[in-house]
Amino acid sequence: MAQADPSQSTGSDTGTNPAEDFGLFKVDLADHLNDSTIQRLSILLGLKPGEIDSIKRSKTPGLEMVNLLDERGFITATDIGDLLKMLRKLKLAGLAARIRSSFQTKTSQAKTSQDLEEKKRDLIKYSKTAYRKHYETAKPFPSMSKCSVNSIFVEGGIYYLAQEGDSMQKPDVLEPLESYNDILSSPKTKSMRKIIEADPGFGKSTLVSQLVYDWCTEDPKSPLKDVEILIFLQLRQLEGVKSVYTAIKHAIVPEDEDMDESCIQEILKAYKKSVVMLFDSYDEYPDQKTKTHISSIIEMKMFLDILVIILTRTLILPPNLHPDTKRIRLTGFGEAERRNYVLKAVADDVQLADRIERELQRNPFLSDLCQVPLFSTMVAHIVHERPEIEIFSTVTRFFTYVIECVHNHMKIKKDANTGVPAFETELAKLYRIAFDGLTQTNQQLSWEKTYLVSELGQEFYDNYINLGMLAQEVVFDIPKGRYKTVARIWHKIICEFYASRHLVWILSEGASSAASSINVKETLNSINPLDLQYVYRFACGLNKSAADIIIKHLQKTEEGRQFSILCMLEQEEKSDQFQQSVKDLVSSDIIITSMEAKLLQRSTIQVLEVASAKQIPISCVYLYFCSPRVDESGLNLILQSGLSLSILSSLQKLLIFDNNRRLTNEELAAILSYSSQCTSLKELRFLGYDLPEAIPVGSIPSSLKSRNVKVWSVMITYVYRRLNLQTGHWQVKRFFTFHSAISYNASLVSLFALCCPSTVFSHQLV
Known part of the structure; x- marks a missing residue:
């Protein structure tokens, strides 16, 4: 990068005398020094009582002190830094700033290029x-x-x-x-x-x-x-x-x-x-x-x-x-990044890297979770210390396990009489502190040490600092003008885990007295799922009754419906309420998009498979920019993410949307074959696809014909064509025009909106 030229004019350029200017500054400095300041400076300089009295008795004590500072080198014609330090030490920062300004104004020794x-x-x-x-x-x-x-x-x-x-x-x-x-x-x-x-x-x-x-x-x-x-x-x-x-x-x-x-x-x-x-x-x-x-x-x-x-x-x-x-x-992270981390940060051990990948292969949910680097590093360090780890099916269970592993590094004292962990009460307080911090309008993620010690106790605080669950740092409180020691929970996701435990306490039957004074709806409205998704997910995984309340709350909005999938799947025991939630969810459009994290895609697929297995009607599935292809068995649609969508026997409508993707006869026939095995399917739509002009009749499954399934091709030119299952030819059913100035992408979006006016996509969730 280019360097600016900070050179400025010097005193000789101005034609003024530096000695005279310094003299003017000394006179001005003397005016700034009152009796109290002179007394305090005298003590700081270590002057003897006789010297201090001599200055006081002088007709111009301020000038006497200035001359003393000059004689002893605390001020010079080019530098008054030592004087400014003394004034700040005396907590006279305002006076120091005024004197510095005077020095810069009165002297001709403006900063030269070398000074700057x-x-x-x-x-x-x-x-x-x-x-x-x-x-x-x-x-x-x-x-x-x-x-x-x-x-x-x-x-x-x-x-x-x-x-x-x-x-x-x-x-x-x-x-x-x-x-x-x-x-x-x-x-x-x-x-x-x-x-x-x-x-x-x-x-x-x-x-x-x-x-x-x-x-x-x-x-x-x-x-x-x-x-x-x-x-x-x-x-x-x-x-x-x-x-x-x-x-x-x-x-x-x-x-x-x-x-x-x-x-x-x-x-x-x-x-x-x-x-x-x-x-x-x-x-x-x-x-x-x-x-x-x-x-x-x-x-x-x-x-x-x-x-x-x-x-x-x-x-x-x-x-x-x-x-x-x-x-x-x-x-x-993908597999290569996970492996690189193990070899660099955990141990230069190829066998360990291989073992971790084997653990992930037998644990597909955890493998998807390890797309998140934080989770991947946690898994790497845990596997390094243990011969094998649990099979996880929820994020809640994974984090519960992680925190158990951390606690195993330090035994928490037990009460001899009850056997209850000595810090149970303090943990409940920490959960409340985390919840209150996250749900404030301006989130608070760090707290003063003095506050935490007063709330949690010194012993608990010290233990959590040693465990690494609290991270401590010294910061300057600028508005209050002082340094302070603050602590924050190691990572915001851990903070969300703690906060979720307090949310469970609020929503659970065991907190009935508190529930009567706390508006549950108001509490849930204070938790934005797009920002605090893990608070909801952990709470659903920790407590069934809390999960029922949360899922009902989320399903009231379009964005919440999609997100509630993740919350439902945090429940390890799938109850009747879970099945009812699945039924409510699949009664409306289900969307799988390339924008979503792999974990959300897998969760959505799991819900669809539950619905299919229970023969719960699935209204419609949209595959949006997923570029699906059928595997060799013909029983699965493989999405761009690598995940597969198996045969959904209760699916009623399938819509596949892509950006001018071209399909061969073989690829189209494979999708038709897959669709024919979804025995409740009534309609199949291809949006934005470039499809063959005609399809061999022999490649059209007879079950599509017998059920008279509607197969549509909706093109970028707004041509609606329906496949004649008996002849293999497309028949134009509807035709729309659009202004030629509309861009291709704008047309594609308009096309999707026209075909799917009720569709709303949620933000990416991990």
């Missing part, structure tokens, strides 16, 4: 020191020792949004990036504003830590090697902070160093061409709805020439994004 260069070097030094404690304290599993992020970082899938879709009707168009370095260097992602987005557990924080590590260690392979200044801010720590310069000072500059906000502003302005800013955890930023420097920077109303990268959860994007903003999405 030195300040820049100081800021870089402070940054690298501050960042080191961040990237050297990675913790992939709670009970593990801290380690450098570079020893555990493995790249997962990284894509940029070549074309942003409409989540209600069409998917985003994603194109892959070869490496995380392409986020900064690829022409495809060229922009001064970039957003890295992902669902919970997909490695946003690990990625940003690796970028910080690359800059601090000056990795020659990194695009950051040419960046002089990297500003890394964790937005979750900036509640009430309107100035980015204030945020930088307290996040980076040591407390005892003389670099204030105006100096930081000057450095960034002078070297803006070689500055990159990383804003982590926008989704946890407390001031999202407040006008601050952070919002202005993101919206490109500040720092137009500075590259800014924002990390956030997929569904929580900043408002008012500049049109040039590029979006990059992390999509998780």
Whole structure:
């Protein structure tokens, strides 16, 4: 990156005398020093009582103190830093700022290029020191020792949004990036504003830590090697902070160093061409709805020439994004990435990597779950310590197991009389704290140590810090002007697990007294499933009666209906209520889309298979951009994700939607054969397909003919054709026209909306 020229004119350029200017400053400084300040400075300087009395008796005590400071070198014609430090030590920061301003105004010794260069070097030094404690304290599993992020970082899938879709009707168009370095260097992602987005557990924080590590260690392979200044801010720590310069000072500059906000502003302005800013955890930023420097920077109303990268959860994007903003999405781990992680971060042991893959092959649900890097790393470390792990069928059971594994590293004391864990009461309090924090308007994910100790007790707090379930850090409370120790639950998904236990308590029969005073509907309305999906899912897996209430609540909305699939499948015992929920769900359209995570696709398929096995009528299944093909057995539709949809005997309508995909006679015949085995099928539709003009009559199953199943082809030109099952030819039934100026994609979307006006897609859930 090009470096700005920060050179400015010196005193000799102005024609003024530096000595005279310094004299003027000394006179002004004397006026700033009152009797109280002089007394406090005298004590701090260690003056003898006689020296202090001499200054007091002087007709100009302020000037006497200034001359003393000059004689002892605390102020010079070019530097008053030592005096400013003393004033701050005396808690006179306001006076220090005024004196600094006076010095800059009265003297002709404005910063030269060399002075500013030195300040820049100081800021870089402070940054690298501050960042080191961040990237050297990675913790992939709670009970593990801290380690450098570079020893555990493995790249997962990284894509940029070549074309942003409409989540209600069409998917985003994603194109892959070869490496995380392409986020900064690829022409495809060229922009001064970039957003890295992902669902919970997909490695946003690990990625940003690796970028910080690359800059601090000056990795020659990194695009950051040419960046002089990297500003890394964790937005979750900036509640009430309107100035980015204030945020930088307290996040980076040591407390005892003389670099204030105006100096930081000057450095960034002078070297803006070689500055990159990383804003982590926008989704946890407390001031999202407040006008601050952070919002202005993101919206490109500040720092137009500075590259800014924002990390956030997929569904929580900043408002008012500049049109040039590029979006990059992390999509998780496949088998190769899982293997790379094991060999790099767990043990350089090929046999271990093979054993983990065998565990996942016998545990398909867990294999899908391991698309999420956080879950994959958990599994890797658990399998490393155990010969084998359980077969899991729910996320709830998996996380219960994970937390049990963590607790096994430290025995919790038992009460000798009752045998009840000594910390049961404290855990219930932690569950409430987690729930209250997540369901606030501005989510709270960290708490002051003093508060947690007062609520949970010192013993419990210390145990949970040692377990790694609580992570402790010292931060500067900028609005209150003090440092404080705060703790946060190790990961937000763990926080959701704890919160779900409190939700179960609210909804369960055992909390009847509380339930009478708590409006259940209001409680559930405070939990957004698109942001806090695991709170719902864990609660459904933990308690059947809570699950019944939650699922009924979710099924009142279109988005909730789709999401309720995941919640239903968290119940390990499938009750009559579960079957009724399945019946209610499949009575309306079921959608499987390429936008969904593999786990949600599998869950949807499981519900369909339950309905088919129980002969519950399935109204309609839409396969949207799934590019299905029939396997060799002819009994399964293989989706683009690799998952298969078996014969659904109670399915009544099947709709397959794709983007001008061409099918051969053989491929079409295979789909017709599969459809004929869905014995309740009444209608089959192909939307947006390029199909053969005629089909050999012999390849049309006789059961389709005998049941007179309607087979439709709906083309991009809005031609509705129905297949004549007796002749194999298409017959035009309806024809619509559209304006030639409409784009192909717009036409395709309009086509889908025309054919499926009631269809609503939910957001991606993992």
